Amino acid sequence: MSEVVVYRRRTVVSLVMMLFALALGAGGYLLTSLNQNGTFPADWLMSAGPLQFGGPWYLGLAAWFALGLACWGVTAWRLPYADPLILPTAFLLAGLGISMIYRLDQADGKRSAELQMLWLFLAVAAFIALVVWLRDHRRLQRYTYLWFLAGFLLLLAPLVPGLGKENHGARIWIEVGPFSFQPAEIARIVLSIAFAAYLVEKKDVLALAGRRFLGIDFPRARDLGPILIAWGFSLVILVFQKDLGTTLLFFGLFVAMLYVATERPSWAILGTLMILGLGVLGYNAFGHVQTRFESWLNPFTDYDRNGQVINAQFGFAWGGLFGSGWGDGRPYLTPLAKNDFIGAAIGEELGLFGLCAMVLLFGVIVARVLRAALGSAEGFGKLLATGLAFVFALQVFVILGGITRLLPLTGLTTPFVSQGGSSLVSNFLLLGLMLTVTHQVRRPHVEHAGSGEYVSLSAEATQALPVVVGPRTGATAAGAAAEVPVTPDEAPLPAGPAAEPRPDPVDFGGEAPEPLPSHAEPPAPTEDGEEPR
Template identity: 60%
Template sequence: MSTQSTARGHGDRFVYRRRRNVELFMDLFALALGLGGWLLVELNLFGKLPENLPMLAAGWFGLGLAAHAVVRWRLPYADPLILPCVLLLNGLGLAMIHRIDQVPLPEKEALHRADTQMLWTLLGVLLFALVIALLRDHRRLQRFPYLLFLLGLVMLLLPLVPGLGSSQGMGAQIWITIGPYSFQPAEIAKVVLAIAFAGYLTDRREVLALAGRRVLGIDFPRLRDLGPIIIMWLASLAILVFQNDLGSSMLFFGLFVVMLYVATEKPGWAVLGVGLIGVGGVLAYQFAGHVRVRFESWLRPFENYDQNTQVISAQFGLAWGGLTGRGWGMGRPALTTFSYSDMIATSLGEELGIVGLMGIILIYGIIVARGLRAALASHEAFGKLLACGLAFTFALQVFAIIGGATRLLPLTGLTTPFMSQGGSAMISNWVIVAILLVVSNQARRPSPTTMPSTDARFDNEDTLQIPVVRTDGSRRGEA
């Protein structure tokens, strides 16, 4: 990324290029890779291209280019790498779900999960565009941190309400069912709580950074400041014990601890958070049977084949795929339970190989890195914490789910962002990307030099146009 440092009165400024044409080229490349995966599935399974190829290509490229057009229109200085990475992950996920849909099921109707996932992608992109169009300044989200915090906790615990919550899949009670529709409120809660944490920590970071007792060279927080972390710890334990949801419990408490450490720069908070996670894990293992089952399946999966079929078949699939994979449509990923959702990472590893799976993980790493870059470039504390929290949401989620699928960690019920089948996760993740791009645009665009007016008829919006020197030597006036 080319920048130019110019000393102008108040210090050095870095002026970023817009790079929208670069983003357009990468968007087209990402869209082509996603469509290519879909077409390779058709060729390898049926030996011909699908009849609806023109309509399919037009719809997919049209959706991606529409997302790019909204960014170009509203966020000219936004990070140029995030959207292409998201489109690539979304496209590969759609191709893999389509591939799993082609597995013949005797005496059952053909599945259309990929069609449903495409509809959820369309809705996610629409909300993505709506957030970008309406959210001119992310600092508007800072106004009501306590209300958002309460709303997030209510949404997290809402599935515990009798008659409203329901369990699916692994038995985790994380769904809300209203008529024929169901969704996971935790997916929306992660966005709400990330905003609430950023707002709260921006207001209270100086108080929370005050040192209490010093132990082994580490300054721990004062007892009077432990209220928020204890509340989140108890909420995460409630999710773990009553909802059987190990993944969300780890995600939300880990997110709060990470943001707390970033806000205060005090390692005592991180040490305390890790200690609380350890205590919570021991208590859950002793008193929650489903947690013990998850740990036993992680440590000794082959001792109980009937109970651990999902974990074992996923490992066999990765082993059969090897380094380079069987090829699109040439593996047997459907032998693994929930191969299209919880275990889509192992499905991709089987057909694209360990090399392909590592490439996908690197794409997630780019999204996280660019989110953290936006946090570093942001000029105010709320933007820094918000971008940091949203980036770590992706990092923690990918680490937990892919770590569980590959037996690095106990298996959790989290989704693989933009790839796993599911509407709630798809929508919330597109909203997160929209907010990240808004923060990135605010951080990267040239800041006008504001001069106070002596005339009472004018307010502080009066600005002086100053020529900004770009890296190519051209000059531009920024109002």
């Protein structure tokens, strides 16, 4: 018997949540102007070099709604079974970020919010292009070493003379004409794909146990090559680019995916020790890293050098639990409040509850992608979803830990919220990959009884509509399978070779006993009471 597990598309639910997210973003934009000026916003203008366009404020809101609904429409068309929570949550975070950037513009007179809207146009265009082109993430598995090459070249691009640019002590930017961006933002996505494809092939070898120490099976010495290469490359980034954040993000991603692929805690232990080694080396070798560690441990000893951290802590104190009110605080006193410290600005005006709500929104995205990873029936999708979720969560943890003094500052941006074109575009590309993986996991599959070969996310029982083929349904197995639309780029992977027939039993000589007929009775016992052999 065959069974078709059908998941609801949740199209209406996703649309309602998207409209709610867009309305909250628009409300924050309008509330800022009302609290600051007592009127609706003035005309808006977006400009990038010679390109300029704008109009009344309500046209800006119309563009905001149009971008969100365009993303939702393309996703509903190309990825109808994608997770319904991820896209609205991402736009809710983006709306929160643009509203806060616009609020900070009221203090310095700049038009950073309009520029962020222009970058949002480009990010949405990149998102739509990815979703239309890539409907099945398994196509990415074919180019493992090309992904590695592209990722390494992106990470090393800032070291090229005349192309790289140093900012705040770290050489992580490249400048092309009037534009500059961080190639590491794209490299984290490319390397997530490369690590997933590589570990699918090598996980069985890397999972072999070597020596046992304190009850833990550590890997063999011959299998330490991949993690040593990753550690060495991270060391190159730390030495030449002086960027501790990118170093920890890159190496931490590889260690996490290696642990998930092999299920060996020894890899996590070794990776943690090597990360600590990178931190100690960076502290002793580079004054820039040492300054950030001292600002983390003793920020109030030097206000001139640690003004960012000190003002952020005062902002949290002024905000309290409920915040000073949207547009009523003074977050502009913190340097880089639109970039690295936008979380501190949100904490001041929305309070601890508002900051925790933002963290919960990030947690929703991570949890839904990890849920898809658990439900994936093929190794590459499982590892890719895990890598995307981890690199996203690690970036949020590192930047929010830095502004709250849980960790040293690293210079990373808050996804979807901070000002920055490269960050926004790369996060929307990351969003497209997340939705592609969840679509493949949740879309209907035909499950053959007893094989378990193509199983959907059966744990999500409240959204599953099992269609059991039988006399009561009046359907056939072929008819039920035909109801599931499968396009060429979504077709399941080909099955393995057919099983060979079992060989004939080995002849050990002698005459084989004749089988008893089904109606025959067993032979009677002999005269001495023994049963015949």
